[in-house]
Amino acid sequence: MGWKLTLFIVLSAVAVGYIIHSSLNPPLKAAPPSDIGDEWWGRGLPEVSGSKQDTSVRKFRVNVSDEVLNDLDARLRNTRFVDRVEDAAFRYGFDSDYMKQVQRYWLERYSWRDAEKRLNQFDQFLTNIEGIDVHFVHVKPKLKPGQKAKPIIIVHGWPGSIYEFYKMIPMLTDPLSHGGSAEDIFEVICPSIPGYGFSEAPHKQGFAAYAAAGIFNKLMLRLGFDKYYVQGGDWGSIITLNMAIMYPSNVKGYHANMGAQSNLKSFLYPILGQYLPSIFLPDKRDQERLLPVTDRMLDLLQESGYMHIQATKPQTAGQGVNDSPIGLAAYILEKFSTWTIPQWRDLPDGGLTKSFTLDDLLTNVMIYWVNGNIASSMRLYKEELGGNSRKYHEIYANLVPMGYASFPNELFYNIRAVTKHYNPNLMSFNYMPRGGHFAAFEEPQLLAEDIRQFVRKVEAL
Ligand SMILES: *[C@@H]1O[C@H](CO)[C@@H](O)[C@H](O)[C@H]1NC(C)=O
Numbered sequence: 001m002g003w004k005l006t007l008f009i010v011l012s013a014v015a016v017g018y019i020i021h022s023s024l025n026p027p028l029k030a031a032p033p034s035d036i037g038d039e040w041w042g043r044g045l046p047e048v049s050g051s052k053q054d055t056s057v058r059k060f061r062v063n064v065s066d067e068v069l070n071d072l073d074a075r076l077r078n079t080r081f082v083d084r085v086e087d088a089a090f091r092y093g094f095d096s097d098y099m100k101q102v103q104r105y106w107l108e109r110y111s112w113r114d115a116e117k118r119l120n121q122f123d124q125f126l127t128n129i130e131g132i133d134v135h136f137v138h139v140k141p142k143l144k145p146g147q148k149a150k151p152i153i154i155v156h157g158w159p160g161s162i163y164e165f166y167k168m169i170p171m172l173t174d175p176l177s178h179g180g181s182a183e184d185i186f187e188v189i190c191p192s193i194p195g196y197g198f199s200e201a202p203h204k205q206g207f208a209a210y211a212a213a214g215i216f217n218k219l220m221l222r223l224g225f226d227k228y229y230v231q232g233g234d235w236g237s238i239i240t241l242n243m244a245i246m247y248p249s250n251v252k253g254y255h256a257n258m259g260a261q262s263n264l265k266s267f268l269y270p271i272l273g274q275y276l277p278s279i280f281l282p283d284k285r286d287q288e289r290l291l292p293v294t295d296r297m298l299d300l301l302q303e304s305g306y307m308h309i310q311a312t313k314p315q316t317a318g319q320g321v322n323d324s325p326i327g328l329a330a331y332i333l334e335k336f337s338t339w340t341i342p343q344w345r346d347l348p349d350g351g352l353t354k355s356f357t358l359d360d361l362l363t364n365v366m367i368y369w370v371n372g373n374i375a376s377s378m379r380l381y382k383e384e385l386g387g388n389s390r391k392y393h394e395i396y397a398n399l400v401p402m403g404y405a406s407f408p409n410e411l412f413y414n415i416r417a418v419t420k421h422y423n424p425n426l427m428s429f430n431y432m433p434r435g436g437h438f439a440a441f442e443e444p445q446l447l448a449e450d451i452r453q454f455v456r457k458v459e460a461l
Pocket residue numbers: 061063
């Protein structure tokens with residue numbers, strides 16, 4: 001072998017090593033350029049003069065008309081069910097025999113008027129930001145003289161809603177009645193993502209995670225909070241992470257229960273961990289959750305088909321489920337089955353009522369139904385994964401303190417090495433004893449306690 005060839009091989013090896021090293025550890029910048037100005041997501045042209053813009057905060061109550069409910073009733077009665085695959089349980093998707101039970105429950109026992117009362121137990125408001133009406137729950141705690149509450153914004157994801165947080169909110173605003181101490185008292189803002197729940201949908205293309213983050217920071221500033229905490233799972237974790245990166249002087253701490261960042265390490269470490277677990281997946285719980293890696297990759301593939309559809313043709317996919325309540329319930333509730341415990345696809349009822357009640361599950365579906373906005377909720381995938389993302393959470397480091405609650409059945413499970421890489425100020429990373437993707441809905445007490453201990457650490461800085 002000539003020296004030229006040897007040199008070539010050595011240089012190539014160095015180059016490949018360098019490329020692998022730098023893609024494992026891409027240099028992260030500190031913060032995005034401050035070019036995020038006023039955007040406009042309303043219909044038509046922006047209202048240019050600030051003085052014309054309506055910045056009032058209006059009271060809101062959920063109160064759907066009888067017309068909507070009568071129409072729903074007729075559609076439910078006229079359902080055209082798909083035929084059944086014998087003994088398939090949830091492995092082919094929502095089982096149609098169980099779907100018939102859900103239909104009967106929805107028609108005969110479920111009460112939307114009761115759900116409205118539950119939804120209206122907390123004060124809700126609308127305020128117009130960048131041309132669209134943003135809906136939010138705002139719960140102020142009862143404070144003793146001298147006591148101060150810490151403001152926190154908690155953000156849901158897909159296919160969830162503000163309702164996922166309804167059990168956790170009192171744990172944050174009234175900690176003494178819920179296993180916390182007096183210092184753990186929060187003032188909670190819980191918005192519907194634009195295009196979701198009772199918030200108006202953006203009318204223009206391009207409403208990616210950074211845009212929701214911009215709107216939610218404006219919301220907090222409008223309410224008088226210039227220092228606040230953020231928390232989220234699913235899209236909520238990505239939106240609130242963008243807030244932490246874009247507004248580090250406003251966000252005091254970022255708490256998440258889904259890993260929103262992934263790089264080559266997220267893929268390579270589990271693969272290498274198969275052979276060298278003690279180096280690449282030093283924690284036993286990561287090994288249990290991620291190995292054998294081929295099975296886990298297949299699980300992820302099996303559970304993420306919806307994402308490809310929504311990131312490409314949301315308007316097509318949305319049309320059918322916006323027109324059929326049973327179609328919508330199948331599409332949404334199947335996620336609450338397998339994203340809570342993957343093995344529940346082997347149960348005839350998808351294990352749905354093992355962790356949730358049909359009343360609570362249907363209320364979450366109803367929030368999409370009465371607002372007719374499943375398609376706009378899907379569009380966030382198109383905007384964030386289909387080319388309009390600004391990718392702030394991949395390019396920039398999050399420098400504000402971070403807390404991570406790692407639930408064992410989280411679909412997008414993340415390892416500490418990746419979390420730490422993007423969030424050098426990682427202050428707590430806890431392996432939770434149980435729970436899946438819808439942590440606030442399923443395990444509100446565990447999530448509330450993890451938020452409290454994280455915020456105590458930040459406050460002690
Ligand atoms: C809901 O709206 C109807 C019709 O506008 C009204 O009569 C009723 O009092 C409202 N209910 C609640 C609980 O606000």
